[in-house]
Amino acid sequence: MITLKQLAKELKVSISTVSKALRDSPEISSETIEKVKFLANKYDYRPNKIALSLKSNRTLTIGVIIPDILNRFYSKVLNGIHDSADKHGYDVITINTKESLLKEIDSLRILSTGTVDGVIIAMSEETLNKNDYSHIKEFTMKETPIVMFDRVTDKINCDKVIIDDFDAIYNEVKSLKDLGRKKIGFITTINDLNVGKYRANGFRKATFDFYGKFNKNLILRIPKNHDKHIEIEKFIKKNKPDALISADIICGVISINIARNLNIEVPKELSVVGFGDKTISEYSSPKLTTIYQHGTEIGNRSVELLVDRMNSKWFGLNKNLNSYSTDIIPTLTIGGESK
Structure with a gap:
């Protein structure tokens, strides 16, 4: 060798x-x-990473904290993180919080003991719901760099990688209006999350801007313990929309299948657009038109920001350590057959 x-x-x-x-x-x-x-x-x-670690006091390891490892979006982000980390010579330790605040606190505590050189994190749902970021603020006081992605907050000073959830939905409403749709509904199961709120606000603002009014009855918020199929079917029967935008991919697929059962032609009588992973969009007939989040690119960019921050620390560069960037990765509407 x-x-x-x-x-x-x-x-x-x-x-x-x-x-x-x-x-x-x-x-x-x-x-x-x-x-x-x-x-x-x-x-x-x-x-020889062991020798390098002993010599430089670096672990050449990145810690990644994600809320749901079974979520396809986070799986895509994780793939991007691994690809970019490999390119820069870093190993990756991944911790799944299962949407638990306590698990997230424990994860940061473990990773703050010198096991990693930097951390990439998407916050748990419980963290966002409780509006409790004290453990992350405490971690940022240490010397270990941190990058947040997707689920972020302005209350934490660090580099961030996001998509513009507001604009993605706003632009989709405009696109549907340009197609001649007059009554657009919005379906969400993630209204408690910041990304869900941004998407709902984008829908609300767009309908007001493009139709001159906002009808609150055209937003369907489905609680976690409710049956999505039943709620969506009731919503379609009651409101008779000619277009639906789903804040997640699953409800988009369900909406197409329910429309077919109700003898509603998609997209002739009803356009349907979902937000999320393009792979799942293939589980409907016709294939769901999808707002794609570029998870792999988000993972790549998160590592690039973290490595840049770590290099500034290790190589003593003149980077302003109190100045942070928020990178916005553009979404892309992938043409299925449901719009």
């Missing part, structure tokens, strides 16, 4: 230069980084 010393000798640079280039240090030119990585890949170089 080739060593750093051998790579440095062949490239006629110092061992330090090779080491920094492999970690994408801003001290090294992009041309040198490219040459070093090309040769390292050629010889299948693998760093």
Whole structure:
């Protein structure tokens, strides 16, 4: 197995230069980084992470805290995190909070003991409902960088990666109006979450802007303990909408299936659009038109922000450590057959 010393000798640079280039240090030119990585890949170089950790006091590990590992969106984000972490030479530790505030508190406590160099987190539903961010604020007081994604709050000062939930729904209402739809309904099962509220507010504002009024009866909020099929069927029968936007993908699929059972033609008589993972959209006939969230890209960008923050810490760069960025990843409406 080739060593750093051998790579440095062949490239006629110092061992330090090779080491920094492999970690994408801003001290090294992009041309040198490219040459070093090309040769390292050629010889299948693998760093000794234990030795690196002992020498630099770094673990080369990122901690990821997600609220629901079975959720396809978070699975996509996690894939993106792993891809980008691998590129930068980091391992990933993943903790599933199962939407529990207590589990989230314990997770941050575990990760604050020096086991990771940085943390990426999406808050649990219980954390948001209780409006309790004290454990995250406490964590930000430590030296371990943190990045929040999807479920974020302005009460925490850190880098964030989100999509514009408000604009995504607002623009979809406009698109449906342009298609001639006159009575658009909105279905949500996530109104207690900040992302759900943003989507509902986007719908409310768009219907007022484009139709001159807002009808609160055209928003269906389904509590967790209620049967989605029953609630959606009652909503469609009572309000007779000619378009539906679902704040999640499952209710979008259910809406199409219920419409078919009610002999309502989709999309001729009823357009349906869902928010979420495009794979699940295929479980309806016709295939559901989907507002896609780009989960993989959110994961990639979260790692890039975290690595940049960690590099600023480790390499002593002149980055303003009190200045944070919020990156907005644009959504994309994927044309199924239901719009």
